[in-house]
Amino acid sequence: MIRNIVVVGGGTAGWMTATYLKRTFGDRLDITLVESARVGTVGVGEATFSTIRHFFAHLGLQERDWMPHCAASYKSAIRYADWRKPGTHFYHPFERLRSVDDFSLDEWWLRLDGDVESFDTATMLIPALCENNRSPRFMDGSLFASRLTHAVADIGEQRAQFPYAYHFDAGLLADFLRDYGTARGVRHILDDVVEVRQDERGWISAVTTREHGDIAGQLFVDCSGFRGMLVNQVLNEPFLSYEDVLPNNRAVALRVPVDVEEQDLAPYTTATAVDAGWIWTIPLYGRIGTGYVYSDEFCDPEGAERTLRAFAAPDQPELEANHIRMRVGRNRNSWVKNCVAVGLSSGFVEPLESTGIFFIQQAVEQLVRHFPDDRWDPGLAKAFNARMAEVLDGVKEFLVLHYRCAARDDTPYWKAAKSRPLPDGMAERIEAWRTLMPEDTSIYQPFHGFEGYNWKIMLIGLGAQPPAARPALAGLDPAPARAELAHVRAEAARLVDELPSVHEYLRHLHS
Ligand SMILES: Cc1cc2nc3c(=O)[nH]c(=O)nc-3n(C[C@H](O)[C@H](O)[C@H](O)COP(=O)(O)OP(=O)(O)OC[C@H]3O[C@@H](n4cnc5c(N)ncnc54)[C@H](O)[C@@H]3O)c2cc1C
Structure with missing residues (x-):
């Protein structure tokens, strides 16, 4: 067993790594984390993906243990605003699409002449909770999905896609994890x-610090x-850029800052399409994190800052x-x-x-x-590198879809987004989705966090490629699907009625 681990860096990555390894291997590992007091962290990274709950669970932490320390709130979806055209929006929630007679409900909805503006609220529950700023948990702490009268197989305690993630302050989380790690024996060096x-052989034997001398180790985490x-x-490991397909x-x-007493917390991240990119809005408990992501081919930093200030904080220069x-x-490889x-x-x-x-x-x-x-069996590093490459390449492809299939094309940036090269194999996949919408077997195959339903929601919501109704459904009885769509409406209305607001729930959690 390797015993001495040195982690270089004390941002979200450094502290998540140190605490996770410590919790897993306990005293069998000696972990030292060294971070610079002069080089800051990137200072962003406040919206998460639904699997994050497994990280906190692994550390043995309940929401009440960490959320109040990190200005944390809930994220049930991403709201995409203005991607189809200005004034429109749709939600990409953490909610799998349900099936009727083995066909996905959105396919039925299409067959029944669904209106594209409402496909999300018509076929899923979470969009209605988002529209009304509802908490995903009742005041007694139970999950909204646990009280559905009309059971939905997949929305509950699922491993892959739990029905919500979190927003949190990245700096506060790093502080919280630092305290957690050092209390359990992680050695922390500020230098x-x-x-x-x-x-x-070229293997790293030690890192030399300005004031603490050499820190030796067997495994170094960068x-x-x-x-x-x-x-x-x-x-000297080469870095493979994605900028040919993802130009931002x-x-x-x-x-x-916002006054927490007056804050009507939204349980979603908003991604608003603007002239040369998009703006994120992340509501934390007592603050909004916001930023403009853009390509310097189409916008300069001064212009981007002006746009962001006008959008998010016009009165706070x-x-x-x-x-x-x-x-x-x-x-090329993350483990070298x-x-x-x-x-x-x-x-x-x-x-x-x-x-x-x-x-x-x-x-x-x-x-x-x-x-x-x-x-040091090289097969371990090889397998690790393959997993990481697949996850990153898969998400890259999913994001390429967002730009290629957004109907918006009113500026040079959005026009150019339609003609950029595509990752290998993606053109064929997009073509195939003209006939049959994405499903688990027709998307990028290796695990990358997203499933067929995620790709489908984005394809429909973005609007550039109108979804086609599946011909087979014309030969089936639509009555059960109509009933299911009615159930979704009724269940959503009941939940909106019964669930507390996010603000109400969090105030209770914080107290
Ligand atoms: C614009 C933007 C928005 C993002 N939004 C999200 C989001 O919403 N959700 C999400 O999941 N992720 C997001 N991310 C990614 C997220 O911010 C990062 O994954 C996360 O913060 C981890 O960063 P890091 O710890 O790898 O690096 P950093 O935060 O940059 O930390 C680097 C660490 O290395 C240390 N260091 C550097 N040089 C030395 C040295 N010589 N000696 C000692 N220590 C040194 C620094 O002191 C620092 O502690 C975003 C990223 C960007 C750029």
């Missing part, structure tokens, strides 16, 4: 790594952010803007020799589906599964 020592200090700068390479972010240059793509890159040093796609922290979680889970012993 700059200024040099990296390698043995004759959580140093976009700079990839160990994996790219020292071990910059962002500017603001932290907008004193707020400091955080300009970020994004490195979009992934390392005795170094494993986790977080932005490993890879990143733009934050449109909030997958940065999901990648971190994937990496630490996979690191545990592939953890080496003294033999």
